[in-house]
Amino acid sequence: MxxxxxxxxxxxxxxxxxxxxxxxxxxxxxxxxxxxxxxxxxxxxxxxxxxxxxxxxxxxxxxxxxxxxxxxxxxxxxxxxxxxxxxxxxxxxxxxxxxxxxxxxxxxxxxxxxxxxxxxxxxxxxxxxxxxxxxxxxxxxxxxxxADKLDIWRLITEYYMVKEQKPARLSADKAGPAGGENKTLQLELPDSDEISGQVVNAIVNKKVVLKENLKTLNDFKLLQIAWVFDLNFNYSIKKLYNKKYLDKIFETLPISTEVDQIREIVNKYFITTMSTKRE
Ligand SMILES: [Fe+2]
Structure with missing residues (x-):
């Protein structure tokens, strides 16, 4: 026992x-x-x-x-x-x-x-x-x-924020090409500006984003944002909201109509799920 x-x-x-x-x-x-x-x-x-x-x-x-x-x-x-x-x-x-x-x-x-x-x-x-x-x-x-999602959000928001602040982004020669990057944590995906249409469509249609469909780090960030739709307990959604993890990820995404569209869907989802009583 x-x-x-x-x-x-x-x-x-x-x-x-x-x-x-x-x-x-x-x-x-x-x-x-x-x-x-x-x-x-x-x-x-x-x-x-x-x-x-x-x-x-x-x-x-x-x-x-x-x-x-x-x-x-x-x-x-x-x-x-x-x-x-x-x-x-x-x-x-x-x-x-x-x-x-x-x-x-x-x-x-x-x-x-x-x-x-x-x-x-x-x-x-x-x-x-x-x-x-x-x-x-x-x-x-x-x-x-x-529980896994909540802690990954903690981990990756810390990582994305630090990575964004690294001088390596501005002067690669000083900090070396790797800079603040941890390729393993980003599944070796390239940090380019692209966002895959397939990933955006999946989120807009509330479908699961498959890891196999990820092509860029931005795609991975969107997959991690879309985890909000897959939470099971009120405790988790409240903690996610209070810790502002998703806002922190959005801050590191490029400004685009697709990102805006997803942000709006996520905000609406927070409002509706947090006002309905669940476990
Ligand atoms: Fe795991």
Whole structure:
């Protein structure tokens, strides 16, 4: 049965697992640390959502475990392929399951809890949640998808803002060609002015933007903005609104009629969803 003690053990295992990668690949430590920090923060974020829903202690601990482990496949993926792009490497949700299984991390838990953790991790990286007979799988998948998005917004808005301010943008010779860029965080997409029509159309029609259709960093920013339509809980939409993450992303996009159109759709969506009562 899941308990506080077991979750402490999971944290200990996770820190130790990450440390091995840092020791073995010091040249890759920056992005390893970024992902490890993301995992820990998603573990905290998901508890925030769980508490807003007044979940019991066991479900809250299960949620925290899913948060901590959802991206545990990222380390293997990164050292093997030096990318966070699943299409250029391997699905990182499947890799997470591989890591948890080969290290027998979850062996103390019941079969049902292991199943919920595994399926929620697989669902976090899918375009949409897969149907399942067990309602708990769907519920925890919704939790991890919201928590993950909230922390990615924190991470990428910090990154985009710093990147925009870097003198490298003005004088590449001083700061070097890479400047403040982290190619891996932007899935190696070029930071050109273009926005793909396919991505704009998907958002305008409230369809899921597929990562395979991204051609530029601007497309990726729009995909991250469109995540607002995929939030499941009131806590998440309120936090997104209060933290102004989307405004911060919009600030880094070029001025264009397409961007204006999307901004208007997003603003309307905030007004309608925040005035209707949900979970
Ligand atoms: Fe992930």
């Amino acid at each position: 899941i308990s506080k003690k077991i979750v402490v053990k999971y944290n200990f295992w996770f820190n130790n697992y990450v440390e091995q990668f840092i020791q073995q690949y010091p040249g890759l430590s920056e992005n390893i640390e970024i992902k490890a920090d993301h995992c820990r923060k998603v573990g905290e974020e998901i508890v925030g959502i769980a508490q807003s829903l007044k979940l019991n202690e066991r479900d809250t601990l299960l949620a925290k475990t899913i948060g901590l482990f959802h991206d545990v496949g990222r380390f293997k993926q990164y050292v093997k392929y030096q990318t966070f792009s699943d299409s250029k490497s391997q699905n990182h949700g499947e890799l997470a399951l591989e890591v948890l299984k080969e290290n027998t991390v979850l062996n103390d838990l019941s079969g049902e809890n292991q199943d919920i953790i595994f399926k929620s991790i697989l669902n976090h990286s899918r375009a949409e949640i897969e149907l399942d007979k067990n309602d708990k799988v769907i519920f925890f998948s919704k939790l991890i998808r919201d």
